[in-house]
Amino acid sequence: MDKLQNEIRTALEQAGREHCGFPEVSWFLKTMAQAFSTETLINEKPSLIVLGEDIPRELALALADHPRFILGGSLETTHWSDALLPRDADPVSRSACGWLLNDKFGLAENAIVVMALSSDNRRKLASLLRGNGIRVAAADMPPRYDTSEAREAWTAEMLRLADTVSAHTRIRLSARRLKAAIRQREQVREAAIDFENIAWQATDSMSPALRDIIMESAWYAPDRKEWACHLRALTAQISTWIRQYYHQPDERPWVLLAGSPIVFPNEKLPNLLEASGLYLADRADPITLQTDIPCADTGHSVPGMLRRTADLRVRMETSGSWISNDGLLSAVQCRLEHLPVSGIVWHVLKGQIEYDFELPRVEALAAEYGVPVIRLETDYQQQDVEQLRIRLEAFAEMLRIRNQERIRIAQ
Amino acid sequence: MNENLNITPMNSAQVRQQERFDRKGTAVAEKMLRQIRELSHMPETLNPFLETLESIFSRREDALRPAGVPTVGTYCVMVPPEMIYAQGAMPVKLCSGSYTAFGIGNDISPRDACPLVKAVMGFEEIDAMPVYQNCSLMAVPVTCDCKKKLAGWLQKRRPTAVLHIPANRDQDEDMESFVGELYRFSETLEQVTGIPLTYKSLADACCMTADAQYQLSRFINLRRKHPLIIRGSFSMSVMNALSYTWLPDWTKQLSDLNDELENLAKQKEMAVKENQPRILLTGSPVIFPNFKIPLLIESMGGLLAADETCMGERGFYDPPAIVDRTVDGMLRALSNRATRPCTCPTFADNQRRIYRIRQLIKDYRIQGVIYHVLRGCLVYDYEYRQLEEEMDRLGIPVIRVETDYNEEDVEQLRIRVEAFIELIKYGGNRS
Numbered sequence: 001m002d003k004l005q006n007e008i009r010t011a012l013e014q015a016g017r018e019h020c021g022f023p024e025v026s027w028f029l030k031t032m033a034q035a036f037s038t039e040t041l042i043n044e045k046p047s048l049i050v051l052g053e054d055i056p057r058e059l060a061l062a063l064a065d066h067p068r069f070i071l072g073g074s075l076e077t078t079h080w081s082d083a084l085l086p087r088d089a090d091p092v093s094r095s096a097c098g099w100l101l102n103d104k105f106g107l108a109e110n111a112i113v114v115m116a117l118s119s120d121n122r123r124k125l126a127s128l129l130r131g132n133g134i135r136v137a138a139a140d141m142p143p144r145y146d147t148s149e150a151r152e153a154w155t156a157e158m159l160r161l162a163d164t165v166s167a168h169t170r171i172r173l174s175a176r177r178l179k180a181a182i183r184q185r186e187q188v189r190e191a192a193i194d195f196e197n198i199a200w201q202a203t204d205s206m207s208p209a210l211r212d213i214i215m216e217s218a219w220y221a222p223d224r225k226e227w228a229c230h231l232r233a234l235t236a237q238i239s240t241w242i243r244q245y246y247h248q249p250d251e252r253p254w255v256l257l258a259g260s261p262i263v264f265p266n267e268k269l270p271n272l273l274e275a276s277g278l279y280l281a282d283r284a285d286p287i288t289l290q291t292d293i294p295c296a297d298t299g300h301s302v303p304g305m306l307r308r309t310a311d312l313r314v315r316m317e318t319s320g321s322w323i324s325n326d327g328l329l330s331a332v333q334c335r336l337e338h339l340p341v342s343g344i345v346w347h348v349l350k351g352q353i354e355y356d357f358e359l360p361r362v363e364a365l366a367a368e369y370g371v372p373v374i375r376l377e378t379d380y381q382q383q384d385v386e387q388l389r390i391r392l393e394a395f396a397e398m399l400r401i402r403n404q405e406r407i408r409i410a411q
Numbered sequence: 412m413n414e415n416l417n418i419t420p421m422n423s424a425q426v427r428q429q430e431r432f433d434r435k436g437t438a439v440a441e442k443m444l445r446q447i448r449e450l451s452h453m454p455e456t457l458n459p460f461l462e463t464l465e466s467i468f469s470r471r472e473d474a475l476r477p478a479g480v481p482t483v484g485t486y487c488v489m490v491p492p493e494m495i496y497a498q499g500a501m502p503v504k505l506c507s508g509s510y511t512a513f514g515i516g517n518d519i520s521p522r523d524a525c526p527l528v529k530a531v532m533g534f535e536e537i538d539a540m541p542v543y544q545n546c547s548l549m550a551v552p553v554t555c556d557c558k559k560k561l562a563g564w565l566q567k568r569r570p571t572a573v574l575h576i577p578a579n580r581d582q583d584e585d586m587e588s589f590v591g592e593l594y595r596f597s598e599t600l601e602q603v604t605g606i607p608l609t610y611k612s613l614a615d616a617c618c619m620t621a622d623a624q625y626q627l628s629r630f631i632n633l634r635r636k637h638p639l640i641i642r643g644s645f646s647m648s649v650m651n652a653l654s655y656t657w658l659p660d661w662t663k664q665l666s667d668l669n670d671e672l673e674n675l676a677k678q679k680e681m682a683v684k685e686n687q688p689r690i691l692l693t694g695s696p697v698i699f700p701n702f703k704i705p706l707l708i709e710s711m712g713g714l715l716a717a718d719e720t721c722m723g724e725r726g727f728y729d730p731p732a733i734v735d736r737t738v739d740g741m742l743r744a745l746s747n748r749a750t751r752p753c754t755c756p757t758f759a760d761n762q763r764r765i766y767r768i769r770q771l772i773k774d775y776r777i778q779g780v781i782y783h784v785l786r787g788c789l790v791y792d793y794e795y796r797q798l799e800e801e802m803d804r805l806g807i808p809v810i811r812v813e814t815d816y817n818e819e820d821v822e823q824l825r826i827r828v829e830a831f832i833e834l835i836k837y838g839g840n841r842s
Contacts, residue, residue: 356521
């Protein structure tokens with residue numbers, strides 16, 4: 001437990017040092033620290049735990065007053081599940097398993113765990129959790145998204161899931177609750193979009209790792225409305241700071257980090273990019289891209305709203321559960337068009353083979369834009385940090401030379 | 412189905428790959444066939460099955476079938492062959508065990524993809540195997556992440572039908588979803604063959620598979636004899652040959668083999684001695700020519716008494732329980748047959764695999780279990796722990812053997828298998 005607390009504290013302290021004194025930042029860091037504190041982990045007995053990002057957040061918020069989201073991310077929790085999972089299981093599943101099955105705290109004691117069966121790891125994890133006495137409601141995900149049948153299947157699965165969860169939480173999924181949850185999520189989304197736009201402009205305002213932690217804190221904040229208010233306040237503070245001070249143009253090569261998700265407290269790659277002289281302009285991974293997915297704005301019934309959600313999500317979702325992850329590809333393309341990105345870092349967490357399969361398509365797309373791609377395979381361990389640093393420094397060097405060459409030719 | 416297929420002429424790298432395949436591809440198949448033929452007590456009527464494998468992998472011929480019948484490549488046992496036969500085509504199972512194709516696929520697929528998928532991609536890339544190239548349609552059930560991505564990759568090159576396999580199978584909604592998939596698959600088949608699915612054609616196809624299943628049940632009963640009447644490597648060859656044989660022909664060949672085995676049993680001419688350790692092989696599929704593990708077991712003094720893999724009897728044994736004699740009723744029965752008794756680890760809860768293995772241990776008097784994991788085959792790896800615990804309760808020793816499609820690890824595997832067999836022989840079996 002001490003090691004887990006140490007891991008979280010280190011990640012927060014490191015991120016907390018790297019900003020230009022915005023008072024509002026401390027609220028987000030406190031929220032994260034609170035969400036992962038020993039006291040919370042031991043005493044919190046949520047009725048609903050949502051594993052991963054594939055289940056719409058608004059649905060989870062409508063089904064329970066305080067759902068707990070588990071996204072993975074912790075090295076220490078992966079150690080706790082070492083004996084339970086095969087060697088090649090991906091670190092996200094390992095970590096999620098560690099959060100739920102350990103002898104330190106019982107997050108899942110009173111909870112029903114909700115997850116989408118979007119990969120081999122998830123399917124078998126669901127079985128493992130059930131085998132260990134945890135109540136699990138799992139939604140089967142269709143492998144295609146481009147047919148009306150697939151959207152109907154997705155909607156039907158979500159309705160089925162809602163029924164199972166409602167029976168446990170004793171909260172009926174009504175249109176009113178779902179609408180309220182949609183409004184909450186939309187507030188979070190709007191605030192997040194404004195913050196991201198400002199953060200892009202002010203590259204020296206805070207480190208990318210801190211920016212990501214602030215965004216990720218939305219999953220753990222007890223009150224989403226309050227979170228949105230604080231984020232707006234922070235956005236306003238950054239805007240003021242931009243206006244008040246002179247900012248030298250950032251000459252570091254901008255890179256896009258795409259592929260497998262980066263989850264707190266595993267901020268290894270954002271920190272490494274920073275240390276290698278690269279600026280992490282944006283991320284394109286299933287967790288970050290949740291912000292891009294709009295909420296269902298119409299509908300008066302639960303099935304109607306879920307159907308609309310299906311339409312919106314399946315078009316933009318970047319889950320590995322799809323046969324072809326076009327959502328992720330179009331997100332990368334969108335960022336290549338709108339940001340002055342010099343390179344792409346394609347991040348593959350060990351065992352997440354679905355992202356490895358997408359690499360050739362990303363490389364082909366990046367080639368059209370003349371942007372080089374580097375593939376980094378890693379897990380939550382720290383042993384490979386130096387190898388990764390050497391590779392990233394070489395990549396940064398190459399990008400700098402390319403950028404200088406481009407400027408020289410332009411002149 | 413993808414209508415805009417992207418077919419491009421071969422570049423120099425592909426030409427080189429094809430040359431490499433020409434040199435080495437058939438050699439491995441021939442070597443494995445030679446090793447199978449060298450095993451003692453080979454029944455004479457096994458030859459047609461080995462010849463089928465030889466014609467496909469060594470002579471590189473297409474699957475034998477009546478003239479004008481197109482072939483549909485399937486990538487899992489969950490595609491009901493009855494539907495394909497009923498709509499005027501022949502199913503061929505294209506999951507591959509070729510080392511050379513694996514080497515070629517290795518260059519174009521992610522490093523951690525499973526060897527089976529790499530081999531399939533390799534075959535697709537080199538364009539040198541008629542049984543792959545002549546398929547009019549590919550049917551890919553999405554049973555794991557690699558198959559999912561393989562389906563996307565194939566879709567860009569070939570007409571491909573993707574079948575969503577529900578992750579759960581105990582509720583009516585799961586079945587409904589798979590029945591819907593079968594209806595859509597039937598429409599795709601109709602586009603390819605021009606033959607609709609009718610009551611008569613489907614009933615005839617069910618009768619055809621029922622004949623084959625009857626012969627298979629005879630064969631399984633004979634396999635249960637103690638001491639063994641037929642070696643496990645021979646049985647696996649029989650089941651592998653099914654993938655490339657016109658079903659009535661396979662049924663006839665199996666009937667002849669059963670007759671011969673019955674005669675041998677009457678004359679007490681058993682294939683092996685009584686005291687050899689009886690081993691169950693389970694886990695990732697063993698697909699010809701990757702017969703490394705079965706041949707190792709049998710060459711090291713063990714007996715491959717039974718197997719629980721999707722390329723074995725499991726893939727064909729269960730008959731559909733047809734109660735509603737309509738097309739819809741039959742499709743529902745096929746859907747049930749394909750998923751409910753299936754012990755594939757693609758399903759979230761797969762407790763029935765443990766029951767099945769316990770049953771096999773009892774029926775075949777198993778003394779040790781070899782758990783075969785193809786590198787990257789995560790779903791099977793997940794289930795090992797549970798099986799290990801169960802075997803521990805039963806007092807049956809079990810080892811996990813992780814391997815790839817190459818011959819480099821044969822010697823290490825030999826040492827492990829030999830040690831395991833000795834362990835059983837000299838008191839490792841606590842049952």
